[in-house]
Amino acid sequence: MFLSVSTKRRGAIGRSGRLLRHGLAALSLLAGLAGVAAIAGCAGSGPAAGMARIETGGDTVLIRRTADGIPHIEAGDWEALGYGYGYAQASDNLCTMAEAFVTYRGERSRYFGAQGKPAARSTLGEPTNLDSDFFFRLADSAGSIERYRDSQPERFRQLVRGFAAGYDRYLGELRAGGAPGRHLACRAAPWLADITDADIYRRLNAANLAGGEARFVEAIANAHPPAAAQAAQPSARPPASRPVPQPVSPAASQPALQPAPHAARDTAALALAGLDPDQLHVGGHYGIGSNGMAFGRDATGGEPILFGNPHWFWSGPDRFYQAQLTIPGQLDVSGASFLGVPVIMIGFNDEVAWTHTVSGARRFGVFQLRLADDDPTQYLIDGRRVAMRPITLTVPVRQPDGTLGGVTRTLYTTEYGPVVDLSSWSPALGWTRGQAFALRDVNRDNHRIFQTFLDFGRAGSLDAFVATLKTSAAMPWVNTLVVGRRQPEVWYADVGNVPDVPDQLADRCTTPLGKVVDAKLPGVPFLDGSRAACAWRGDAAAVQRGSMPAAAMPMLARRDFVANMNNSYWLANPAAPLTGFPRVMGIGVAPLDLRARLGLQLAGQAAAPDAAPEQGAAREPLTAAEVRRFTLEGDTLAAALFKRPVLDQVCATARITVARDPLSGASFTPPRTVETADACRILRAWNGAAERDARGAYLWDRFWERAQKIDAGKLYARPFDPADPLHTPAGIRAGEPAVAEAFGAAILAVGEAGYALDATRGETLYLTRDGVPVPLYGGCSGLGYFASICHYGESRANAPISADTVGGNSYLQVVSFDAHGADAYTLLAHSESDDPASPHFADGTRRYAARHWLRVPFDEHEIAADPQLQVTRLTMPAAPDRARPAATVR
Known part of the structure; x- marks a missing residue:
């Protein structure tokens, strides 16, 4: 259709520009090795x-x-x-993948017990095994996996079937005694099992839901009608079928929803004490996101440059895996994908390079249901009764004595989606006799996502890539930045699958409870489910019913640069603000966080650095080497802006009295007195960059995370100005008593964690590999660091930091082009393998820590010339065995 396939094989050796064509010499070499190439499972090395x-x-x-x-x-x-x-993925990450497939099948409780949790963080958050099992079994209950498979083109189905078979091949070799000493964490585990294509589709579906239903696992798995609490009980019969829907009152007389009488007084002052907006971010906390920049011809003087840097998990099933996939004449793409995903999701070929950043657009919505007076499992739409669909599920659960029991729950779905219990946010949002809430995830039926990634990798031009993005409108919860070889412009878009909820619809249909929720979750549609007119709009131009048409979403082409650091679409380039989009696309004109401000300043300076006109100097074109340098600098904008005024004011006092910790909320009785001299001396000597040996960065971060809790109106002298978004708010009110208290509380916090006030960044932020700490640089993105690495666990001296509690910079790529095609440098901060016995468990991490970018081989001769080359040849089963039917979904 729009696809122009890029599969060209180059023959460049090094950067000399000398070409070796695939001629007689290559044919002779192939002929001489033909017998070797047919051997299954053989390995060799060397060019x-x-x-x-x-x-x-x-x-x-x-x-x-x-x-x-x-x-x-x-x-x-x-x-x-x-x-x-x-x-390949199984050989490097078998244990992580095997446990993930148990999760996606809804079988965690069978093997690990009901109350345990997954070994690593993921986009699912950290639900109990039992809640996770009910969530995934519900997701599988209505033929969704079959529909996912059936909606794919044949080549994608073949790719998935092959992926499952390749995983099983490696597992079979392991059972036969292969790879001795490897994968000891799961090698003998009863949950290590063969998979089918259905397991891969379950995995893809889990990624689909990361921006919506996955943030509500517990709320879905525990939703039950009033007086029907379902604790862990033996299996029970499904409830009897519900009556046929029948009209109750004319549609025209159906009023808009108002709060239930018992909740009316709570609506105006609804505290939503249990609602943490960060938990609804993709990944479950602030900091999961990305930095992305694309520089056009006006900046580079020639070919474009792309910088991609997802801030992502360093362990678990959603971490990135780097690879190159090639079918001569059909596909040749390099980059990274999640574990268990058979296509490259972020990467490059010889004609295009692309990356993604987590988008600010909302991907789910809530519908408030008015229930029938006599049945809390029936709801009204324009006066018409509609029965919820009860789905009774039983989860096998391993008991403490090793035997298996069963827990049964009946969960409910509606035409909008599953019923959710939001009472953890506030009691006013629970399922009562009069109201319930249903969640609609726009990506529940978005089966286009991974086929679109495959088409990205096959795109033969920037135009072809953009056409694919617009035609599919499939991106689930990310922005896209893309560059094309020989193209002067670079491109940004938040074009994907977004609920079609114009502001007029939201204004007309948001319920009173929804208006209160909007204060904490701006832009999330929280609509009146009792009126058909309040359903998401169905634009004929949209690819999917209820989704926005691609033409209505933000996109921008520029010759200088586009960038996104998880800020909204508004300032993809500050010289060309994007405005006029509905709130569901994200809040446009609003203060940027410090990382976004720093990133846009860096991009602007790189694209148009100051020349020295008095010396007649011309501006030097931006190079890929310069991009690789500045994107890994450890500076924090918070220290650059505020360190000096804070120290000038706070350090004028020798002692600070701390009555309360602004971060934890803990009170000190009696108040604590803190000496400031040592802290002030250390911070004055610190240059504001969090290098591995920097003394002061840890102390400053403990202060700034507390200072940010101070109301912005008290903290900043100059408020946010939409006309100057990269530099406001500005001017810290360092004389505020709350600032001094935050400073004193930070000093106390460092001591309580067991660190010296002058502990280095590498002593407080590192990854333990092979029993040895690998010191890191940078810091948490929420504290204003562009080079984002964050330890999300409790920070304690002498407590080893594992990948399970670290996230941030993950797969990084800087891609430019030359006369032969792509020229790419990459880093994989957490390394390829999860297995401590693998030679690739720590090498990528050490490379990242040393800032040694890897020029990744892409063409034939670069791969052959790699000094660390190792070769494995596999022979697939004979054709009759390969044509196995698709697996039956449980």
Whole structure:
């Protein structure tokens, strides 16, 4: 349709520009190695092995690993390519993947007990095993996995089938005694099992829901009608079927929802004490997101440059895995994907490079239901009774004595989506006799996402990529930044799957409770589900019913730069603000956080650095090397702006009295007296950059995280100015008593954590690999660091920091182009493998810590020339076995 496929194979060696064409010499080499290439499972190393290309047909898969264990997988068809990718991911991350497949099947309680939790964080948050199991079994209950599979084109289905078979191939080798000493955390586990294509579709569906239903696992799994609390009980019969819906009153007489009488007094002063907006971010906390920049010809003087840097998990099933996937003539793409995903999600080919950042657009909405007077499982729409659909599920649960029991719950769905219990936000938002709440996730039926990623990797031009993005409108919860070879413009878009809720509809249909919720969750549609006119709009131009048309969403092409640091679409480029979009797209004109301000300032300076006209100096074009340098600097904008005035004011006092910690809310009785001299001396000597050996960064961060809790009106001398968004709010009111108290509380917090006031960044932020700390640099994005690395656990001296509690910079890429195609440098901060016995468990982390960007091999000769080359050849099963039918979904 719009796709122009990029599959060109270059023959550049190094950067000399000398070309080696695939001529007689290469053909002779292939002929000499033909016998070797047919051997399944053989491994070799060295450039000659790397040149052993496969033919474009047949059942052979070639996996060539280069520096840091990056696999370059080449096959002759889609199923074989998936086979190689599934095998490679399993060989590096078997235990993480196997546990994830248990999660997606809803079987955690069977193996790990009801009250345990997953070993690592993910986009699901941290629900109990039992709640997680009910959530995923409900997701599977209505044929959703079959629909997901059936909606895919044949090549994608082949890719998925092959991926599952490749995973199973590796597992079979392990059972036969292969890879001794590897994967000890799960090698003998009863939950280590073969998978089918259904397991991969479940995994894809879990990623679909990361911006919506996945943030409500507990609220969905525990929703029950009043007087029907379902504690852990043995299996019970499903309830009897509900009566056929029948009219109760004319639609025209249906009034707008008002608060229930017992809740009316709570509505105006609804505290929503249990609602933490950060928990509804993708990933469950602030800091999951990304930095992305794209520089056009006006900045570079030639080919564009793309910088991509997701801030993401360092462990668990959603962490990134780096690879190159190739089918000669059909696909040649390099980049990264989540574990268990068979396509590249962020990456490049010889014609385009792209990245994503988490979007501020809302991907879910709540409908407040008016219930029938005589039945809390029936709701009214324009006076018409509609029965909720009861779904009774039983989850096998491992008991303390090792036996299996069962827990049964009946969950309910509506035409909007599952019923949710929001009483954890406030008792006024619970399921009562008069009201209930249903959640609608716009990505529940978005089966286009991963096919779109596959098409991105096949795009042969910037125009083809953009056409794919607009035509599919599939991006689930991310912005997109993309550059094209030989193209002067670079492109930003928040074009994806977003609820079609214009502001006029929201104004007309938001309930009184919804208006209160909007103060904490601006832009989330919280609509009157008792009126049909309040349903999400169904624009004929949209790809999916209830979604916004692509043409109505923000997009911007520029010749200088576009950038996004998880701020809204408004300032993709401050010189060309984007405005006029509905609130569901994100709050446009609003203060930026410090990371976004710093990122946009860096991008603007890089795209148009100051020349020295008095010396007649011309502006030097931006280079990829310069981008690689400044994007890893450890500075924080908070210290650059506020350190000096804070120290000038606060350090004039030798002692500070601390009555309360602004961060934790803890009170000190009696108040604590804190000496300031040492802290002031350390911070005056600190240059404001959080390098690994920096003394003062940790202390400053403990202060700033507390200062940010002070009301902005008291903290800043100059409020936010929409006309100057990169520099306001500004001017800290350092003389405020609350600032001094935050400073004193920070000093106390450092001591209580067991650290010296002058502890280095590397002593307080590191990753333990092979029993050895790898010191890191940068800091939490919420504290104004562009180079984002954050420890989300409790910080204590002498307590090892694992990948399970670290997140931030993950897969980083800087991609430019030359006469031969893509020229890419990458880092994978957490390394390729989860297995401590793997040689690729720590090498990427050490490379990241040292800021040693890897020029990733992409063309044939670069791969063959890699000094760390290792080659594995796999032969797929014979054709009759390969044509196995799709698995039956439970």
